[in-house]
Amino acid sequence: MKFRRSGRLIDMTHYFLQNPQRLIPLTYFADKYNSAKSSISEDMAIIKHTFEQQGVGTLLTLPGAAGGVKFIPKASVEEAKGFIDELCGMMASPERLLPGGYLYLTDILGNPRVVNKIGRLFASVYAERKIDVVMTVATKGIPLAYAVAQFLDVPVVIVRKDSKVTEGSTVSINYVSGSSKRIQTMLLAKRSLETGSNVLIIDDFMKAGGTVNGMISLLEEFQAKVAGIGVLVESEDIEERLVDEYISLVKLTDVNVKEKQINVKEGNYFAHL
């Protein structure tokens, strides 16, 4: 099949967006479109320019026989600013307040469009680091973890608080919940994580950090390394944070259950760009 430039640009754009972080040899496109490599290089220059101009990401060209081109999704600072502002606006609504100072986030986390944007933001920060897998804990963190993982092109592993027959043998640890100080259990299927993996931890909400800390302990059992920690919302209202280095999009400050008041502001995201 013969492609004109316009058809190639559309199809290549689609291919790059479906295959982020993957090294694609130029010959793949040259063969697919039955075109000279020089034409493909020109196409890629146009796509790279447009992607960068529009804040979609960039194309990275690696020279040599083993080389090729890689699409790196990157949210622009302006896009991140605008989106985090929007998130803060959504979260500040007093109807979100639940007993115990928790927030109702189910509608936000239930919107695939919002979840994908959150994923793009985290993936932008970790785009250049070595990440083998994204880890989260059931249930709320799952959509966020997949959204991040899809842009990084890595698998997701899910830590559970209950054992399921369909996971096979598991490794479990006990951890202390930071806010309630209760001892809890979390577990991960043995087969699901390789020794020595570089793991990005993603979760929806962090108070004292007990759950994240539990995941870190679990990683030690697998001799895996923490490559990063990203949370959608951090709560400022805590005595002692158990986790030091993390990225948050939104920070919850001054929750007043009695007065039904919530104050939210942007998290520490921009300090990590």
Added chain:
Amino acid sequence: MKFRRSGRLIDMTHYFLQNPQRLIPLTYFADKYNSAKSSISEDMAIIKHTFEQQGVGTLLTLPGAAGGVKFIPKASVEEAKGFIDELCGMMASPERLLPGGYLYLTDILGNPRVVNKIGRLFASVYAERKIDVVMTVATKGIPLAYAVAQFLDVPVVIVRKDSKVTEGSTVSINYVSGSSKRIQTMLLAKRSLETGSNVLIIDDFMKAGGTVNGMISLLEEFQAKVAGIGVLVESEDIEERLVDEYISLVKLTDVNVKEKQINVKEGNYFAHL
């Protein structure tokens, strides 16, 4: 900012892929690119042609003042055939067999690329039906539900088997698990589903269909309608199926735990195209 056709094609392709099922007025593009509507129409004809040729989907143009263009993601029959074959190959491996005739699917469900393809296949079937929301039950079905929902541009609601403080008030029902015949409970946050919604149920695994049946009962409590049921794997090895109409990608037949043998074949997906 002035765009040449090549830049417009790349940026429009990106925009369509990020905004499936959304009606976009032509003026949106004309304004963004500072171009005549006639040029935008030509661009769209090229994109439509390439999308259809490459099995990405199609563009639907609605005429009139309230009109515009909509990207409908559609997997081609060949792509679906190839992918379902691949899934069958992955699932037939005897190491997947777990006690009780269950299959270890964690690695398959942990791969965002595979999960997205599953989502595209289901969304292709339901692209023309009225779907307001995708529903699933925690935990395994969650990534699949999001993958489908993102292509349909609708939210996800998650049914749980345990109540969480961060969900607010809930509606719960009791149901009988089809295979174990035990009575179980499932619940859904009151705020998460509107009365009268058209709901697409998505799950990873269906044996007798007790869980899906439970979700149907729960929908009745919300006066919501079942618009469709999609499961990744159905197990043939059951006495009586509690659910009649559903779409499956893979069918599990003759699981022999003793001999460590699994037989899988394609599900009823192609009967629904």
